[in-house]
Amino acid sequence: MLDKQDLQAIKELIDTSIAASEERMTAKIDAAVTASEERMTAKIDATEERMTAKIDASENRIMAYIETAVMPNFQLLAEGHQTLLETLAPKSRVDNLEDDVVFLKSVVKSLMQEVSELKKAQ
DSSP: OOOHHHHHHHHHHHHHHHHHHHHHHHHHHHHHHHHHHHHHHHHHHHHHHHHHHHHHHHHHHHHHHIIIIIHHHHHHHHHHHHHHHHHSOOHHHHHHHHHHHHHHHHHHHHHHHHHHHHHHHO
8 A cells, every 4th residue: 555655656656747737839839929929020021011002102192193293383383373473563653653642632722712612703
């Protein structure tokens, strides 16, 4: 029959065997997790590269559109604006003309009063 020491030795052997089995399982799980992480990282990197390429292509198309369609219109607008600036009278000249108009109005009003008085006198 087995005595207490024999049972203790068997228990230690079983515990050692279980611990070794757990270590092997932990190592397998760690390896599987690492492999899975590497695959996911590779897929993410590939997706990022594809998206970056698509964004770059889209940016190039937008810039080409701006250069061919939008910028010429801005140039035409700027030229039209320049033409307007060249043909408009300067503010100082407009101010002088306004002063002249006020003066002429007062002269015409005065002359109209004189004409009216002369008509009454006849």
